[in-house]
Amino acid sequence: MMKKLTEWVEWIGEGKLGPLDAAIALAALYCAFQVLTSSLVSHLAGTSVSIDDAEQLIYLPYLWAGYGGSQPPLYTWIVWTATHLLGTSVMTLKIIKYALIFLALFSVNRAVRRLGFSSTTAAAASFGLMTIAQILWESQHTLTHSVAALAFSALALLTLVRLFKSPRPLNYALFGLVAALAILAKFNDIIFLFAMLAAGLSIREFRPAILSRWLLLSGVIVFLGLTPTVLWSYQHPEAILARVYKFGIDQPHQDFFFVRANGLRELAEAIFNFSVLTAVICGASFAAERLNPTARLSGSNPGEKFVGRTLAFGLAALMLLVLVSGTTTIRDRWLMPLLFLLPAYAAIRAQLLGPRGKEVRYHIISVGLTLAVLAIPVTWYAQAMGGKGKSRTVRLDYLALLSDLQADGPVGTILASSSWIGNFRLVDDNLVLLNREVPKFDALLRQPAVLVWLDTDEPETEILDRLRQTGYSEAGQVKTVAVPERFGGAEGRRVSFVRLKKQQPANPAAPD
Structure with missing residues (x-):
């Protein structure tokens, strides 16, 4: 039995299903299965959709440059388009959500491959996303804009890596388009884009692509893509600022340094809550093979540096933002457009630490897939029962x-x-x-x-x-x-x- 399971995991990491890598094909099958079954559960149970999806149904008739509740417009544009093509139904909403989840899984897989790592590493990076509770559970159960933020952050990663490998004008234009979409998916995606560009600039092999004059083309496309929403936001400040209270910024009677210290503590707690399950799973995988994930590597690898430094620059930017703004409330799901790279970084480190690292990646694939399967009946239950209140x-x-x-x-x-x-x-x-x-x-x-x-x-x-x-x-x-x-x-x-x-x-x- 164990031998069969081992062979199956090896096939997922290295095999093919037709023209596709097995990991990508399996991710597509998982998402399609969830679309069909969750829609069927909704139909049989006679239930509707959660609060976040219901908000999209309120805005469904309107194609605007912006919407209320301090939310960006991209997810609502996608819903508007899909419902006009497929009709207004629970299944349409599920198709949108799982298409975006698949886009995230696919983009991470392809980005890791384009950075020069193996198909097993890419599979571990993508299925490792299912060790993140905010992706495994919250994204399937209730989130909307955050799912789009994850998907387009991952796609921005892929397009930038593609640009590093092939710095042609078309790739700069594509990166600009995807960067604009990422920001329109969730405004805090700006932090991730900054972190990637800063990381690329700090690495000798990637620096020429960042310093190229063609990056101005990316910037122009981002500017043009954001202009309608920026103008709309200027004209509707009450809509764009409706939920600023969620950041806990307005504390005029609190000591300046106390507020900043409290904000940093909240950030640390959010990082811990977001990453703890992934860290435990990846740490246990390294420990099982007696490998130290922080061990010094024998050679320099630009791909490993890029992913690691993107995480480092992003976290540094978040800390600076907390200190400057006085933010005292940070929700762990807001970190998804940055910390989704944690499983990828662990898988990359595992490959670079030698032959035993392959077993580490097999462990990550196995646990990620197991959690994804275990989540299926829970998502069905949530679709039928909702929650409290x-x-x-x-x-x-x-x-x-x-x-x-x-x-x-x-x-x-x-x-x-x-x-x-x-x-x-x-x-x-x-x-x-x-x-x-x-x-x-x-x-x-x-x-x-x-x-x-x-x-x-x-x-x-x-x-x-x-x-x-x-x-x-x-x-x-x-x-x-x-x-x-x-x-x-x-x-x-x-x-x-x-x-x-x-x-x-x-x-x-x-x-x-």
């Missing part, structure tokens, strides 16, 4: 709830504080769905409109304030219904709603 909204019967909302007449607009109402798009594609972060709120709101909220007697004050600024108020009595909930109790989920009316302006004073 608002995450349970995947289990609501939205058709029944829409029927309740329309009991007193048609509904054109549904509003709520949170993005869970995006799931109504899967029931009626013609509805206007708004939360308080949607830009052009005033212009989009159309009557008849209804405000909806969960579990409490009163809606959140933020959405009420936004409505009053727009000139709307409650019309009539609040109604509360028990909405059927898949896999829930017989009592259902408590949902309250009230119809809205446009306030009439006061009559001007009569002339004397």
